[in-house]
Amino acid sequence: MTELAQKPTIAHDDAGPNYLKAGSGALSWLFTLDHKRIGIMYMIGVSASFFLGGIIALLVRTELLTPGKTFVEADTYNQLFTLHGVIMVFLFIIPSIPAILGNFVLPLMLGAKDVAFPRMNLASFWFWLFGGVLALASMHMGAVDTGWTFYTPYSTTTNTSVTVTTLAAFILGFSSIFTGLNFIVTIHKLRPKWMGWFDMPLFLWSIYATAVIQILATPVLGITLMLLIAERTLGVGIFDPAMGGDPVLYQHFFWFYSHPAVYIMILPAMGIISELISVHSRKTIFGYTLIAYSSIAIAMFGFLVWGHHMFTSGQSGLMNMIFSALTFTVSIPSAIKVFNWLATMYKGEIRLNTPMLFALGFIFLFGIGGLTGLFLGALATDIHLHDTYFVVSHFHYVMEGGTVMAFVAGMFHWWPKMTGRMYSETWGRISALIIVVSFNLTFFPQFVMGSQGMPRRYYNYLEQFTGYHQMSTVGAYLLGLGFLIVAVTLVASLFTGKRAPANPWGGATLEWACASPPPHHNFAKTPDYRAPYDFSALRHDAEDGGYRSVPSEEV
Amino acid sequence: MSGNDQGHPPELAHHFDSMEEQHESSKQGMWLFLATEILLFGGLFCAYAVYRSLHPEVFIYAHQYLDKVLGGINTVVLITSSLTMALAVRAAQLGKRKHLVIFLALTLLGACGFLGIKYVEYSHKWHLGLLPGIHYDPVEDSHATESRAHPDGGEPPQDSSPTVTEAPEHAIELDVGAGLTPARAADQPLPEPEQYTAPTSELTAAPAGPAGLAVEAYGNDAHDLGPEPRLVQLFFSIYFLMTGLHGIHVLAGMAVISWVLVRSAKGHFRPDYYTPVENVGLYWHIVDLIWIFLFPLLYLIH
Numbered sequence: 086m087t088e089l090a091q092k093p094t095i096a097h098d099d100a101g102p103n104y105l106k107a108g109s110g111a112l113s114w115l116f117t118l119d120h121k122r123i124g125i126m127y128m129i130g131v132s133a134s135f136f137l138g139g140i141i142a143l144l145v146r147t148e149l150l151t152p153g154k155t156f157v158e159a160d161t162y163n164q165l166f167t168l169h170g171v172i173m174v175f176l177f178i179i180p181s182i183p184a185i186l187g188n189f190v191l192p193l194m195l196g197a198k199d200v201a202f203p204r205m206n207l208a209s210f211w212f213w214l215f216g217g218v219l220a221l222a223s224m225h226m227g228a229v230d231t232g233w234t235f236y237t238p239y240s241t242t243t244n245t246s247v248t249v250t251t252l253a254a255f256i257l258g259f260s261s262i263f264t265g266l267n268f269i270v271t272i273h274k275l276r277p278k279w280m281g282w283f284d285m286p287l288f289l290w291s292i293y294a295t296a297v298i299q300i301l302a303t304p305v306l307g308i309t310l311m312l313l314i315a316e317r318t319l320g321v322g323i324f325d326p327a328m329g330g331d332p333v334l335y336q337h338f339f340w341f342y343s344h345p346a347v348y349i350m351i352l353p354a355m356g357i358i359s360e361l362i363s364v365h366s367r368k369t370i371f372g373y374t375l376i377a378y379s380s381i382a383i384a385m386f387g388f389l390v391w392g393h394h395m396f397t398s399g400q401s402g403l404m405n406m407i408f409s410a411l412t413f414t415v416s417i418p419s420a421i422k423v424f425n426w427l428a429t430m431y432k433g434e435i436r437l438n439t440p441m442l443f444a445l446g447f448i449f450l451f452g453i454g455g456l457t458g459l460f461l462g463a464l465a466t467d468i469h470l471h472d473t474y475f476v477v478s479h480f481h482y483v484m485e486g487g488t489v490m491a492f493v494a495g496m497f498h499w500w501p502k503m504t505g506r507m508y509s510e511t512w513g514r515i516s517a518l519i520i521v522v523s524f525n526l527t528f529f530p531q532f533v534m535g536s537q538g539m540p541r542r543y544y545n546y547l548e549q550f551t552g553y554h555q556m557s558t559v560g561a562y563l564l565g566l567g568f569l570i571v572a573v574t575l576v577a578s579l580f581t582g583k584r585a586p587a588n589p590w591g592g593a594t595l596e597w598a599c600a601s602p603p604p605h606h607n608f609a610k611t612p613d614y615r616a617p618y619d620f621s622a623l624r625h626d627a628e629d630g631g632y633r634s635v636p637s638e639e640v
Numbered sequence: 641m642s643g644n645d646q647g648h649p650p651e652l653a654h655h656f657d658s659m660e661e662q663h664e665s666s667k668q669g670m671w672l673f674l675a676t677e678i679l680l681f682g683g684l685f686c687a688y689a690v691y692r693s694l695h696p697e698v699f700i701y702a703h704q705y706l707d708k709v710l711g712g713i714n715t716v717v718l719i720t721s722s723l724t725m726a727l728a729v730r731a732a733q734l735g736k737r738k739h740l741v742i743f744l745a746l747t748l749l750g751a752c753g754f755l756g757i758k759y760v761e762y763s764h765k766w767h768l769g770l771l772p773g774i775h776y777d778p779v780e781d782s783h784a785t786e787s788r789a790h791p792d793g794g795e796p797p798q799d800s801s802p803t804v805t806e807a808p809e810h811a812i813e814l815d816v817g818a819g820l821t822p823a824r825a826a827d828q829p830l831p832e833p834e835q836y837t838a839p840t841s842e843l844t845a846a847p848a849g850p851a852g853l854a855v856e857a858y859g860n861d862a863h864d865l866g867p868e869p870r871l872v873q874l875f876f877s878i879y880f881l882m883t884g885l886h887g888i889h890v891l892a893g894m895a896v897i898s899w900v901l902v903r904s905a906k907g908h909f910r911p912d913y914y915t916p917v918e919n920v921g922l923y924w925h926i927v928d929l930i931w932i933f934l935f936p937l938l939y940l941i942h
Contacts, residue, residue, distance in 0.1 A: 198655035201665045266672045274665040275655065304676040308683035312881070321877040322773035323687060329698065329871030334690055338683055606654070 170233030265299030291356025366433030450486025475535025586631025721750025
């Protein structure tokens with residue numbers, strides 16, 4: 086494909102000023118239709134939610150430093166872990182990668198000027214903001230203490246602000262649906278003429294698979310939360326056995342969304358890793374087609390496994406077995422991806438810079454998280470491990486060790502493109518090291534105590550678990566420090582960072598073909614053909630510190 | 641968003657190459673939105689299936705209180721409005737502005753008619769206390785269950801068939817109930833008889849068929865047919881949730897139809913630009929389609 090490689094430089098000068106300068110004042114941001122600015126607004130809001138959720142996590146861990154009361158009452162503790170869950174799931178992790186990096190990068194990767202429905206994109210942000218404010222406001226109306234799952238019958242009988250919080254989650258659902266709908270249509274309709282499905286960067290495949298889940302699963306959460314609200318406010322009794330309802334139906338409804346939702350969280354992360362591993366190993370991605378199909382396969386299987394959250398809730402044995410078997414099938418496409426990433430690195434020219442370190446951290450931690458999932462998917466072991474810290478640890482390895490690591494990796498990787506500034510590589514690497522080590526310090530002891538029977542969500546615990554809890558708490562503090570360094574490193578780069586070249590990493594996808602930061606309309610004209618993982622035509626340019634495409638005859 | 645690109649129609653956003661591409665994108669977006677609607681209602685249909693299979697007797701018993709005639713009329717009204725909507729889209733494609741406005745107005749009229757009839761049905765149930773969950777409070781005394789089909793104490797046709805043996809007893813209770821009908825009677829003393837006359841005639845007409853069928857299904861044991869089964873409120877929860885959510889969608893449909901109606905009257909649409917009309921049409925068809933499933937599932941249970 087090298088004969089088709091690019092002209093020496095892409096002309097970005099004629100595309101107008103960069104998007105950051107294309108308008109000034111708060112209103113030019115709040116009512117912008119530019120996907121890049123909407124992505125940045127999401128970045129600010131979602132990151133703030135992440136730090137808020139993180140601080141609450143530290144409060145939870147601090148309380149667990151000693152058995153019994155450490156510094157808050159049991160009711161407060163219940164509210165804290167619920168808030169941590171609600172904020173992290175609905176405000177942070179669901180929108181994180183699609184709404185920030187997806188919004189910013191997806192149209193650029195397609196060589197498009199914007200997403201298909203810019204106004205809907207803005208509406209998505211406003212729904213997110215409104216839902217987020219409502220969720221936080223509900224803290225002052227009697228914070229929810231049901232856990233983020235809002236299980237009935239407790240959620241329909243407790244007098245905390247379940248109604249307002251679930252209404253917030255309902256509104257956030259619109260935000261998620263709008264984003265997903267937009268991305269599907271954008272990928273279908275706004276690809277350049279030459280870009281077939283298999284010429285797309287893998288990040289787009291994973292975002293596409295994610296969007297399908299967002300569209301098909303989120304409405305079910307919507308109706309579930311509406312039923313919960315109707316039950317609380319109108320007393321419809323749809324989940325109340327005294328009136329013929331069935332609380333387990335709530336669980337089915339809830340997990341029909343919330344299990345696919347974990348793939349809303351992890352699939353875009355996998356997409357980022359596919360990009361990063363290839364670019365930072367200077368090697369074409371191994372097994373492109375399989376990685377692409379495995380994203381779709383995960384999205385499809387993801388809809389068929391929700392029952393594995395309910396092995397102990399009285400499902401029939403046959404259903405348990407079917408759900409267990411289907412759960413194991415999800416590990417196949419997941420493993421396909423991991424093996425392909427490893428094969429991509431094999432004999433690659435690996436650069437251990439910050440995005441790559443986080444990506445490697447992802448593979449390691451996601452590997453542990455994925456494999457421990459098999460213990461929970463197996464019926465016999467799950468009965469023992471159900472509702473213990475083993476589960477807590479498992480999903481933190483996947484969600485935080487997986488999604489958050491990939492999110493941070495992606496932030497570092499695309500930061501020069503988004504802001505036009507290079508961050509401090511030294512501090513980036515230090516943060517990666519601290520995060521990977523302290524993450525394991527936080528969560529590995531939880532596997533151990535979970536397997537020994539420490540139940541999740543408990544305020545008090547037996548003396549024998551004290552050591553594990555204290556390790557976990559110390560690890561959590563260090564983890565907080567690690568993310569703080571990430572934030573400081575990135576923010577400081579805005580003031581002290583070097584100007585970023587258009588293509589600092591030598592990426593071959595189209596977002597690197599426009600300037601850093603990109604002009605308001607991205608591309609003056611639709612870019613010409615480029616293979617997304619062909620690095621042969623890219624040469625390092627000492628002048629600006631980045632990479633440039635060289636004409637094909639020189640390759 | 642209209643563009644920096646000269647010579648393009650004003651409706652063309654800058655990130656699309658052509659009106660056709662924009663139209664196709666909008667339509668695809670609409671179809672995806674309709675998919676979310678189906679899944680939204682899917683949750684309720686699923687709840688319906690679960691509860692009907694768990695408590696079939698509740699559904700068979702309680703559906704008698706729905707008026708098949710009004711439901712049937714509403715189905716016809718809604719299907720007709722779907723036809724006029726389709727004709728409106730056709731008129732937009734052909735650029736016939738006058739026809740477009742007329743057909744959209746007719747569609748809007750159909751929607752109003754549907755909600756009007758729905759209001760009549762809802763208010764009957766409201767007066768009879770046939771409400772969901774904790775609000776379920778049928779007008780009669782709770783153990784004079786059978787008489788609920790004829791709340792004003794009129795002639796109960798049901799009594800003629802299966803419950804002959806118990807009829808006198810019920811009649812007595814009925815009198816007591818009609819006289820006292822505790823809280824409600826006190827709340828609204830005078831207009832009550834008139835208000836209840838209308839529902840009675842409809843309700844007594846409706847149950848005759850299914851009641852007979854129910855007798856066959858449950859043999860001659862009068863207690864299975866006559867007295868209400870436990871948990872009847874469940875049916876009304878499902879009924880009000882499903883038709884209520886559908887009703888909200890009809891309201892939303894009226895809003896967007898009015899919007900394209902105004903724009904049509906202003907002449908915003910041309911044969912090469914009628915996307916909003918078509919998308920509103922798609923939305924209206926799904927609202928119609930959902931009702932076509934709701935009607936038999938709720939009104940025509942055997």
